[in-house]
Amino acid sequence: MGRGVLLTANLPQLQNLIKRDPIAYREEFLQQWNHYDSIRQIFKINPDEQAQHYRELVTFISQVATCYPKETAEFHSQISSLLLESYGILASDTRKTLVQNLVLLRNKGVITSIDLLKSLFPLLPRTSSSTLRSYIRKTILSDIKVANAKSQNHKLNRAVQAMLFNMVERGMTGEVTGDKGKLRATALPTSDPDSHNTDEAMWAVILTKELWKKRVWSDSKSVSIIALGCFHPTTKVQSASLHFFLGSEEIDDSDEEEQSIDVRGLQHRREINKKTKSGDKKLRKQMKVAKKKRQGNSLSTPNFPAIQLLNDPQTFGEKLYDVLNLYDKRFSLDHKILIMQLLSRVMGSHKLCVLGFYTYIMKYLAYRQLRVPSILVALAQSVHDLTPPDAITPVIRKLAQEFVHPGVASEVIAAGLNSIREVSRRQPWAMEEDLLGDLIEYRKSKDKSVTSAARGLLKLYREVNPNMLKRRERGKEASLGIMSGTAPLPYGHSAEAAIDIEGLSLLEDHMKKLREEDGIETDDEDDESKWEGWNAETDSSESSDDEPWINVDSDDDRDIEVSDSENDTEKKMVEDAPAEPHSQRVSTLATTKILTPADFALLNELRIKEATKAAESTGGSKAKRKLAELEAVRKVSASDTRTDEFISENDILGPRKKAKADYAERMASIQKGREGREKFGSNKGKQNKAAPSSSTNREKARNKPIMMILSSGAVRGKKKASLREKQQKLRAHINKAKKSHH
Numbered sequence: 001m002g003r004g005v006l007l008t009a010n011l012p013q014l015q016n017l018i019k020r021d022p023i024a025y026r027e028e029f030l031q032q033w034n035h036y037d038s039i040r041q042i043f044k045i046n047p048d049e050q051a052q053h054y055r056e057l058v059t060f061i062s063q064v065a066t067c068y069p070k071e072t073a074e075f076h077s078q079i080s081s082l083l084l085e086s087y088g089i090l091a092s093d094t095r096k097t098l099v100q101n102l103v104l105l106r107n108k109g110v111i112t113s114i115d116l117l118k119s120l121f122p123l124l125p126r127t128s129s130s131t132l133r134s135y136i137r138k139t140i141l142s143d144i145k146v147a148n149a150k151s152q153n154h155k156l157n158r159a160v161q162a163m164l165f166n167m168v169e170r171g172m173t174g175e176v177t178g179d180k181g182k183l184r185a186t187a188l189p190t191s192d193p194d195s196h197n198t199d200e201a202m203w204a205v206i207l208t209k210e211l212w213k214k215r216v217w218s219d220s221k222s223v224s225i226i227a228l229g230c231f232h233p234t235t236k237v238q239s240a241s242l243h244f245f246l247g248s249e250e251i252d253d254s255d256e257e258e259q260s261i262d263v264r265g266l267q268h269r270r271e272i273n274k275k276t277k278s279g280d281k282k283l284r285k286q287m288k289v290a291k292k293k294r295q296g297n298s299l300s301t302p303n304f305p306a307i308q309l310l311n312d313p314q315t316f317g318e319k320l321y322d323v324l325n326l327y328d329k330r331f332s333l334d335h336k337i338l339i340m341q342l343l344s345r346v347m348g349s350h351k352l353c354v355l356g357f358y359t360y361i362m363k364y365l366a367y368r369q370l371r372v373p374s375i376l377v378a379l380a381q382s383v384h385d386l387t388p389p390d391a392i393t394p395v396i397r398k399l400a401q402e403f404v405h406p407g408v409a410s411e412v413i414a415a416g417l418n419s420i421r422e423v424s425r426r427q428p429w430a431m432e433e434d435l436l437g438d439l440i441e442y443r444k445s446k447d448k449s450v451t452s453a454a455r456g457l458l459k460l461y462r463e464v465n466p467n468m469l470k471r472r473e474r475g476k477e478a479s480l481g482i483m484s485g486t487a488p489l490p491y492g493h494s495a496e497a498a499i500d501i502e503g504l505s506l507l508e509d510h511m512k513k514l515r516e517e518d519g520i521e522t523d524d525e526d527d528e529s530k531w532e533g534w535n536a537e538t539d540s541s542e543s544s545d546d547e548p549w550i551n552v553d554s555d556d557d558r559d560i561e562v563s564d565s566e567n568d569t570e571k572k573m574v575e576d577a578p579a580e581p582h583s584q585r586v587s588t589l590a591t592t593k594i595l596t597p598a599d600f601a602l603l604n605e606l607r608i609k610e611a612t613k614a615a616e617s618t619g620g621s622k623a624k625r626k627l628a629e630l631e632a633v634r635k636v637s638a639s640d641t642r643t644d645e646f647i648s649e650n651d652i653l654g655p656r657k658k659a660k661a662d663y664a665e666r667m668a669s670i671q672k673g674r675e676g677r678e679k680f681g682s683n684k685g686k687q688n689k690a691a692p693s694s695s696t697n698r699e700k701a702r703n704k705p706i707m708m709i710l711s712s713g714a715v716r717g718k719k720k721a722s723l724r725e726k727q728q729k730l731r732a733h734i735n736k737a738k739k740s741h742h
Helices: 002-009 011-020 026-045 051-064 075-089 092-107 113-126 130-147 154-169 182-187 195-213 220-229 235-246 253-259 263-272 277-295 304-308 313-326 333-350 356-364 372-382 389-403 410-426 433-444 448-464 476-484 504-518 554-559 565-576 597-618 621-639 649-653 663-673 697-702 706-710 713-720 723-741
Strands: none
Touching (some): 011 026, 011 051, 026 051, 026 075, 075 113, 092 113, 092 130, 130 195, 154 195, 154 220, 195 220, 195 235, 220 235, 235 304, 263 277, 304 333, 313 356, 333 372, 372 410, 372 649, 389 410, 389 433, 410 433, 433 448, 597 621
């Protein structure tokens, strides 16, 4: 009796004893369990009554739940239902205790990760405490990361991705309000019934982005969650999703007030006010936000893997254009540029044709338009070799009319010429011959940036289509190419099929030499090791035993007749064509062996060796250029970089004069000049002297301006001196010189 009373009043002691011997203390546990069940019923009706005792019992049962699994089978569901149903009326301490004990049950293996996440996901948009919200977010991310540490936990990932997708989808039926009146809307009390769905969708996007950033998820299902967020009616969710694909960091709405704070003023107040750790932490956070805003999106790199994993990119691009066109009056310019940038990147990566985009963007092509460099970048990125030239020709004409004429500044002309060059690089057939002739005349301008832009356009068309240039503007190489009969392929035409791989005969000779050295006469080699690390997809449909391969004997070749008229014509043309005296050898290795990535790497090395020998023996410029090209290919393959060209605003603006240094750059320059110098004083006149000293007056007089010397008293005194005084000075100088010689 005494022991029971003592243990009832001391739950930590009872918890310790139960963990040592669960069977012996089962009755004491059941007593506490019944007590917990009674208080739980009371707590549902009045959460403020006996809240402290209820939290202690919940913590006690969570600690010993593994010792009595049958009795506590419904314990976690009771905590979860209480959190989800009565979260708004619970005290902050009670919420924190219940969440922590759910996590404890997961760590002890009482519940699964899915059970825990089903309880934590709905709490994120409802939690007002930043500490608890941060704890829940950290718990969710760490639990999914640990579950996928050794190998992909597909069951958990599918369940979590389904929950996140539903969180975004539940708010898709709302009305698009836009972000033009966000400052006015934030001043009013929020009574939106869909605000819970908005926060829910926002958290789904944030968690998916974090898991992608930590490389826990890298599949198409996670991309589809954020792709759905790009069409969410709430601009905040849209912006976060767009930033994910563009690879840039967005600034949350909670930091809007901090964006407008003057950094220098903030530092000044920090020096005056009382020094505290919280103040230092707040200052670092505000400085970080200001730095992100100052950098903007110019240094961001698009998230190419996520863009490539889009499901049905054509439909995705068309939906983006519909959102952009339909809600043009509701979105701010910054948000519209975000949509333009993503749409253009998707069009360029997947070679989509959303022709309405070019009609839409033409109204923003004016040199007075705000953020016009970003718009020009989006225009250039959307064009590719499959874009119809008829859709791009009006855009180029509009660029020339708005940006390239004598009535604007030289920076505007350079930006227009660079934009036309980037568009024409991707679709050369959209340019008109007369317009091209007028544009390249700007290479005679006196401004460096305009001249550079015009020369770049001229150089481009010398490479892609010199026929559009006048004869005197084509250059030597382009003229020789036209004379040899080489012409660019028209729009819609593809190059002919390759007959041979360049340099493949070198690989064939090398492999033949290795077989001879090893004494191998057959070509049956095991190439599985060379495919290691490469994902090769095989066709699952294999031929069955009922339909075996048909063997055709060589003697029956006479019975096979080819009646195709095109093949007969080609055969006759080959027979009638004169034989070339120096025809190159065509290797048959590709028809007898499947080339692996290791073979192609070896082929590149053999070609480099051959080109090196040719460059050393002949010493010609052509051989050296060939060697440089091969080495560049090897460098690109080693770095595993993308071949897609990324355009920045600097490519559009072109070379400019050095911009005025900001405060940070000036301070960095000052600190650099102070390196290696004493705290006070100057190093002038002390470098080449054994004993440090300042410069003399005579040394200073040598560097004085001539006008200061002419107006000095010594010079004016010489001018006014009499003949007698001049003779005395000269005699004194002669006597002094004689004494020095003696």
